[in-house]
Amino acid sequence: MDNNKHKHIEIDLNGKIIKIETGKMARQASGAVVVTCEETTVLATVVSSNTPREGIDFFPLLVDYEEKFYAAGKIPGGFFKREGRPSNNAILTSRLIDRPLRPLFPKGYRNDVQVIITTLSYDQKNMPDILAIIGASAALWISDIPFKCPIGAVRIGMKDDQFIVNPTLQEIEESKLDLIVAGPKDSIVMMEGEAKELSEEQILKAIKIAQESINTLITGQEKLLDILGKTRKEYISDSKDNEKKEKYYNDLKDNYEKDIKDVICIADKKERENSLDALFDKILGEFGVEDDEISIFKKVFDTVYQELFRKLILIDKKRSDGRKLDEVRPITCEIGVIPRVHGSALFTRGQTQALAITTLGSVKDRQFIDTLQEESSQRFYLHYNFPPFSVGDVRPRRGQSRREIGHGYLAEKALKAVIPSEEEFPYTIRLVSEILESNGSSSMATVCGGSLSLMDAGVMIKRPIAGVAMGLIKEGEESEILTDILGLEDHYGDMDFKATGSSEGITAIQMDLKISGISLKILEDILKRSKKARLHILEIMNQIINKPKKELSEHAPKITIIKIDPSKIGSVIGPGGKNIKKIIEITGASVDIKDDGEIYISSDDNKAVKSALQMIESIVKEAKVGEIYKGKVTRTTNFGAFVEILPGKEGLVHISKLSPRRIAKVEDVVKTNDDIFVKVIKIDHQGRIDLRKISEDEYNSKENENTIEENNHNEKYD
Numbered sequence: 040m041d042n043n044k045h046k047h048i049e050i051d052l053n054g055k056i057i058k059i060e061t062g063k064m065a066r067q068a069s070g071a072v073v074v075t076c077e078e079t080t081v082l083a084t085v086v087s088s089n090t091p092r093e094g095i096d097f098f099p100l101l102v103d104y105e106e107k108f109y110a111a112g113k114i115p116g117g118f119f120k121r122e123g124r125p126s127n128n129a130i131l132t133s134r135l136i137d138r139p140l141r142p143l144f145p146k147g148y149r150n151d152v153q154v155i156i157t158t159l160s161y162d163q164k165n166m167p168d169i170l171a172i173i174g175a176s177a178a179l180w181i182s183d184i185p186f187k188c189p190i191g192a193v194r195i196g197m198k199d200d201q202f203i204v205n206p207t208l209q210e211i212e213e214s215k216l217d218l219i220v221a222g223p224k225d226s227i228v229m230m231e232g233e234a235k236e237l238s239e240e241q242i243l244k245a246i247k248i249a250q251e252s253i254n255t256l257i258t259g260q261e262k263l264l265d266i267l268g269k270t271r272k273e274y275i276s277d278s279k280d281n282e283k284k285e286k287y288y289n290d291l292k293d294n295y296e297k298d299i300k301d302v303i304c305i306a307d308k309k310e311r312e313n314s315l316d317a318l319f320d321k322i323l324g325e326f327g328v329e330d331d332e333i334s335i336f337k338k339v340f341d342t343v344y345q346e347l348f349r350k351l352i353l354i355d356k357k358r359s360d361g362r363k364l365d366e367v368r369p370i371t372c373e374i375g376v377i378p379r380v381h382g383s384a385l386f387t388r389g390q391t392q393a394l395a396i397t398t399l400g401s402v403k404d405r406q407f408i409d410t411l412q413e414e415s416s417q418r419f420y421l422h423y424n425f426p427p428f429s430v431g432d433v434r435p436r437r438g439q440s441r442r443e444i445g446h447g448y449l450a451e452k453a454l455k456a457v458i459p460s461e462e463e464f465p466y467t468i469r470l471v472s473e474i475l476e477s478n479g480s481s482s483m484a485t486v487c488g489g490s491l492s493l494m495d496a497g498v499m500i501k502r503p504i505a506g507v508a509m510g511l512i513k514e515g516e517e518s519e520i521l522t523d524i525l526g527l528e529d530h531y532g533d534m535d536f537k538a539t540g541s542s543e544g545i546t547a548i549q550m551d552l553k554i555s556g557i558s559l560k561i562l563e564d565i566l567k568r569s570k571k572a573r574l575h576i577l578e579i580m581n582q583i584i585n586k587p588k589k590e591l592s593e594h595a596p597k598i599t600i601i602k603i604d605p606s607k608i609g610s611v612i613g614p615g616g617k618n619i620k621k622i623i624e625i626t627g628a629s630v631d632i633k634d635d636g637e638i639y640i641s642s643d644d645n646k647a648v649k650s651a652l653q654m655i656e657s658i659v660k661e662a663k664v665g666e667i668y669k670g671k672v673t674r675t676t677n678f679g680a681f682v683e684i685l686p687g688k689e690g691l692v693h694i695s696k697l698s699p700r701r702i703a704k705v706e707d708v709v710k711t712n713d714d715i716f717v718k719v720i721k722i723d724h725q726g727r728i729d730l731r732k733i734s735e736d737e738y739n740s741k742e743n744e745n746t747i748e749e750n751n752h753n754e755k756y757d
Contacts, residue, residue, distance in 0.1 A: 044062035044066075045060065045061075045062040045063045046060065046061055046062055046263065046266045046267055047059060047060035047061070047263075048060075048259050048260075048262050048263045048266065049259075050255060050256060050258075050259035051255075052193075052204065052205065052252055052255060052256065053204045053205070053252070055076060055077070055165075055205060056076070057074065057075070057076050057170070057173065057256070057259075058073075058074070058075045058076075059072050059073070059074050059173070059174070059177050059259065059260070059263055060072065060073050060075075061073070061177075061178075061181060061263070061267070064082055065082060065084045068084040068085060068086050068178075068182075069085050069086045069087055069178075069182040069183060069184055070084070070085045070177075070178035070179055070180075070181050070182025070183075070184065071083065071084045071085070071178055072174050072177045072178045072181070072263075073159070073174075074170040074171075074173055074174040074177070075160075075170075076165045076170055076205075077162055077164065077165050078160055078161075078162035078164075078165075079158075079160060079161050079162050079164070079165040079166070079167050079170060080110075080158075080159040080160040080170075081156055081157065081158055081159060081167050081170045081171050081174050082156070082157045082159055082174070083154070083155075083156050083171065083174025083175050083177065083178045084154070084155050084156075084157075084178060085152065085153070085154050085155075085175070085178045085179050085182055085184060086152070086153050087150050087151065087152045087153075087182075087183075087184045088150045088151040088152075089150070090150065091148075091149035091150050092149050092150070092151055094334070095149060096338060096341075098141065098144055098148055098149065098152075099149065099150075099151045099152070100137060100140065100141055100144070100152045100153075100154070101151070101152070101153045101154070102133045102134075102136045102137040102140070102153075102154045102155075102156075102175070103125075103133055103153070103154070103155050103156070104125075104129050104132040104133040104135075104136060104156045104158075104168075104171055105122070105125070105129065105155065105156065105157045105158065106122065106125075106126060106128070106129045106158055106410060106411050107122065107157060107158050107159070108122060108411065110158040110159055110160050110161040110167075110411060111161045111163065111411045113411070115409075116409055126408075126409075126410055127408075127444055127448070128408075128410045129410075130441050130444050130445075131444065131445060131448055132156075132167075132168045132171060133441070134441060134445050135168060135171075135172065135219065135229075135231060136154065136156060136168075136171055136172050136175050137154075138221075138229045138231075138551050139172065139176075139190050139192065139221035139222065139228045139229035140154070140175060140176070140179070140186075140190070142228055142552050142553050142554060142555055143186055143187040143188060143190065143223070143228070143555055144185065144186060144187070145185050145187070145274040145276065146276075147276045148185060148274065148276075150184075152184060154175050154178070154179075156171040156174060156175060158171075158411060161411045163208060164207045164208055164209075165205070165207065165208075166194065166205075166208060166211070167411070168194075168219070169192050169193065169194050169205060169219065172190070172192035172219075172221055173191065173192055173256055173260075176189045176190045176191070176192075176260060177189065177260045177263060180260050180261075180263075180264055181263060181264055181267055181269060183272065185272070185273075185274035187223075187555060188223045188224070188257075188555070189223070189257050189260040189261065190221055190222055190223050190228065190253070190257065191221065191222070191223075191252065191253030191254065191255070191256030191257045191260075192219060192220070192221035192253070192256070193205060193219070193220055193221075193249045193252040193253055193256070194206065194211075194217065194218065194219050195216060195218045195219075195220065195232075195245040195246075195248060195249050196210050196211055196214035196216055196217060196218075197214050197215045197216035197234075197237070197241075197245070198210060198213055198214050198215070202216075202244070202245055202248050204248065204249075204252050205252075215234060215235040215237060216232065216233075216234045216235070216237060216241075216242075216245060217232055217233050217234075218230065218231075218232030218233075218234070218242070218245055218246075218249070218548070219231045219232055220245075220246055220249035220250070220253065221253070222250075222253055222556050223253075223257065223555060223556050224253070224254050224257050225250070225254070225556075225558075226555065226556025226557055226558060227246065227250070227550070227552075227556055227557060227559070227562060228552045228554075228555065228556045228557075229550060229551055229552065230246070230548055230549060230550040231449075231548070231549050231550075232452075232547065232548050232549075233452035233453075233455065233456065233546060233547045233548075234456070234540075234544070234545050234546055234547070234548070235456050235544075235546070236456060236457075236502075236540060236541055236543040236544035236545065236546060237544045237545050238544050238545070239544075239545065239566040239567065239569075239570055241544075242545055242548060242566065243559070243562065243563055243566060246559065246562060247559060250559070283332065283335055284335060284338070284339050287326070287335070287336055287339040287340075288339050288342065288343060290326070291322070291339065291340060291343045292343060295318075295322055295343075296343075296347065298318055298322075299318070299343060299344055299347050300347055300351065302314045302315050302318055303344070303347060303348050303351060303359050304351075304357070304359055304361070305359070306359065306360040306361055307390075308390050308478045308525075308526070308527075309431065311359070311527075315344075319337075319340060322340070323336065344531075345531045348527070348531050349512050349514065349531060349532075352364070352512045352519050352521070353512055353514060353517055353518075353519055356519070358521070358525075358528070359525065359527055359528075360389070360525060364519055364520065364521055364522065365520075365522045365568055365571070365572070366522060366523070367388070367507070367522060367523045367572050367575055367576060368388050368389030368391075368523055369388070369389060370386075370387065370388045370576060370579045371385075371386075371387045372384065372385070372386055372387075372487075372488075372491055372579065372580055372582075372583040373385045373583070374491050374492070374494070374495040374583060374584055375495055376394070377394075377396060379594055380396050380397070380398065380592075380594070381397050381398050381399045381496045381591070381592040381594060381595045382396070382397035382399075382492045382493060382494075382495040382496020382497070382498070382592065383395065383396045383397070383492055383495060384488045384489075384491035384492040384495055385488065386484050386487045386488030386491060387476075387484075388480070388483075388484055388487070388523070388576075389478060389479075389523075389525070390476055390477075390478035391474075391476055391477050391478050391479060391480055391481055391484050392474070392475045392476040392477075392484065393472050393473070393474055393475070393481060393484035393485045393487070393488040393489075394472070394473040394475055394488065395470060395471070395472050395473075395485065395488035395489045395491065395492035396470070396471045396473070396492060397468065397469070397470050397489075397492045397493055397495070397496035397498065398468075398469045398470075398471070399466040399467070399468060399496060399498075399591070399592075399595045399596060400466065400467040400468075400469065400596065401466070401467060401596055401598060401629050401631060401639060401641035402418075402467065402629075402631035402633075402639045402641075403629060403631055404467040404469070405417060405418050405467050406420045418461060418466075418467045418468065419451070419454075419455060419458045419467075419468045419470075420451060420468075420469060420470070421447050421448075421450050421451035421454065421469075421470040421471070421472065421485075421489065422447055422469070422470070422471045422472070423443050423444075423446045423447030423450060423471075423472045423474070423482070423485055424439075424443065424471065424472065424473050424474065425440070425442070425443050425446070425474045425477070425481065426473070426474065429474045429475055429476055429477045429481075430477050430478075430526075446481065446482040446485065447472070447485075449482050449537065449539075449547060449549055450472065450482055450485040450486045450489060450506075450539075450547075451470075452546070452547040453486045453489075453504055453506055453539035453540075453546050453547035454470070454486065454489055454490060454493070454500070454504055454546070455546075456501075456504075456546040456547075457500040457501040457502055457504055457541065457546070458498070458500060459498065459499040459500065459501070463499055464498060464499050465598050465600050465639060466498075466595075466596075466598060468493070468498060470489050470492060470493065472484075472485035472488060472489060477526065478525055478526045479508065479523075479524050479525040479526040479527075479528065479529055480506075480507070480508035480523060480524060480537075482506070482508075482537065483505075483506035483507055483508050483537055483539065486504055486505065486506035486539045486547075487504075487505050487506060487576060487580060489504075490503045490504040490505065490580065491503075491580060491583065491584060493587070494584045494585075494586065494587045494588065495584065495588060496587075496588070496591070496592065496595070497587050497588040497589065497590060497591040497592070497595075498587055499587050500587060501541070502541040502542060502543060503541065503542075503577055503580055503581060503585060504539055504540065504541055504546060505539065505540070505541075505573050505576040505577045505580060506537060506538065506539035506540075506547075506573065506576075507522065507523055507537070507538065507539075507569055507572040507573050507576060508523060508524050508529070508535060508536065508537045509521065509522060509523075509524065509534070509536040509537075509538070509565050509568060509569050509572075510524035510528045510529060510532040510533075510534055510535065510536070511532060511533045511534035511536070511557070511561070511565070512532055512533060513533050513534075513554060513557070513561075518561060520561075520564060520565055520568055522568055522569075522571075522572045523572060532553075533552060533553050533554045534550065534551070534552050534553070534554075534557070535549075535550070535551045536549070536550045536551075536565055536569070537549045537550070538566065538569040538570075538573065539573070540570075540573055541577070542574065542577060594643070596629075596641045596642060596643055597641065597642060597643070597644070597645045597648050598639060598640065598641040598648070599639075599640045599641075599648050599649075599652055600637060600638065600639055600640075601637075601638045601640065601652060601655060601656070602636055602637055602638075603636045603638060603655070603659045604636060604659070605634065605635060605636040607636070607658075607659045608632055608634075608636060610658055610659060610686075610687070611632065611638070611655055611658050611659060612632070618658060618686075619632075621654075622651050622654045622655065623651075625650070625654070626642070626647045626648075626650040626651040626654065627642060627644065627647045628640050628641065628642040628644075628647040628648055628650070628651040629641045629642060630651060630655070638655060640652055640655070657685055657686055658685075658686045658687075660685055662684060662685060662688060662690065662719050662722060662728050663719060663722075664719050664720065664721065664722055665718070665719060666718070666719050667716065667717065667718045667719075667733060667737070667738055668684040668685070668716070668717055668718075668719075669714060669715075669716055669738065670682035670683055670684040670690075670714070670715060670716075670717050670730075671683050671712060671713070671714055671715075672709050672710065672711055672712060672713045672714075672715060673689060673711065674711055675705045675706060675709065675710065675711060676705070677694075677704070677705070678693065678694055678705075679691050679692050679693040679694045679696070679697070679705060680692045680697065680705050680709050680715075682715060682717055682730060684717060684719075684728070684730070688728070689728070690717065690719065690727075690728030690729060690730040691727070691728070691729060691730060692709075692715075692717060692730045692731065692732050693729065696720070696729075696730065696731040696732060697709065697732050698732070708732070709732075715732055716732065716733045716734065716735055716737070716738040717730040717731060717732055717733060718730065718731050718733050718737075
């Protein structure tokens, strides 16, 4: 190895050292760095193809974040014992890296670029996702791939009203905020995070703190490039078709500007798309475009369409559907729209519609997660489905896309802040959003519909949650913020900003830009407008339902929790699981036991729950002086009879306590396997139980009292 090529820099970020080194690993990649913070290490590599990909109108960037279980000293599960398809966490992290990088490549760059981030070491303390974003930026910056400027990324937490820069895993779990911010110097290009109903002012303050750390990280990357002695080459786009493009552009602007504007202003999405196709075909025929130039003409037509669309908003202050810039589309809400399910809601905003369905389950229905962190489980999870018919398309369905996973995770974070604790609501909660129509902001429709569906199901959420997507059109110093954006405004605009929350504050936030960044002042205005829109949406939702239903669906499982002494867990399970298998077999209930002694009993049949509860109580119940039992005689001796009063618990009825009168021998009154009624009269310091035989009438009298008490107990649980 040539040590002269091995260079590194160290960045002090609030007392933590982030080390970036290059020239030691993966030297055949276009750019490669190893980023380390304490004992968490990632390898970031970037490679670009030598020539552009033909026939495409998008930038082919591929980002893969690869979790290696060896990084945490773990062996993967499953039959093959190797890493399989990416986990949801790996997919979400890949998107997290992609989003701030994509806007910083030159417009028109069509070479394939692949970014691969590999976790080499994870100390269960410092999160690798932030290092992955920094590493991807540094690898691109020192490579020969055209990349406008390096970016920094930082996570901001909040504990005891104090902000924490790059909190540890434990600090994140205790934090009111988990916000990732990324961007170039003095601007923000991407945000992703969740909060426990924090105010817009608190979020803005967190972003300002993040910006300071981002600038420090970028300075470090610039220093690394200087140490390597490299200079950046300016990207020059291919201009072979520029003359044709310019002619088409001028002709379209001179002759068809009004026609194109008229199409832009058609409010209905399908009608607008059909009219646009018809107009394009008409102009194509009138221009007499050759077959080999149709793709060039289409690009120019799209450029003109985009310019006129943006001009309409910036200069004329008009939107294609006729709304004001800060106006939310018409909203309708319904609950209880699907029979049999535990909760459902249909949320429609303009031409975007989400059907949200809630299903309640027991402990066994939790989602178990095996990643670099310790194995864990979720009792609330949300699945988002975006079928092709929602946008009038035809395409094969081959499992969940990265986009579906990302949108579902955002909506899950938005609602997670108001989900009740397990002690308050001992159910596993699955929420599914089926997008039935889409014309922008389907993830925010999922949040609104999900909130309504949860309340319809009787899930005791703290407060209703709503969400809205904001857009931006920016040309130089001129800019306009758009509330509740359409798909068209997302496609031709510069920003997709989503904020969710309750009347009390923000629960989730996400921002993606197509430009190289926006100022904190613009961000402040966006946050203010998003709050106004969110409160407006909540007001409409609250007219349908503003708090959870008191009764669960009759189809939802019934759950009872019993707490036992952890030392008695073994008795409930029994040798080889004998006792718990017997309980499940006889009652049909599901029984889940936690290490702390909490036992969850669930079934669709309330009688099954009560039967299982009684069987468990009989196993763990301790005999008390004065209590009466129906027991079975297990054996007799010349001095008395041993009677099993509880599973595995015996007491002695002395011969003198078997009858009010004197008897000659025990067998004159009871025999082995007889059922008799007894009362506990004494328990000594060694736990030995003395019993007295009682009459059936005395037993029945006491049982009636117990039944009344038990009914009161069950009413409290149900």
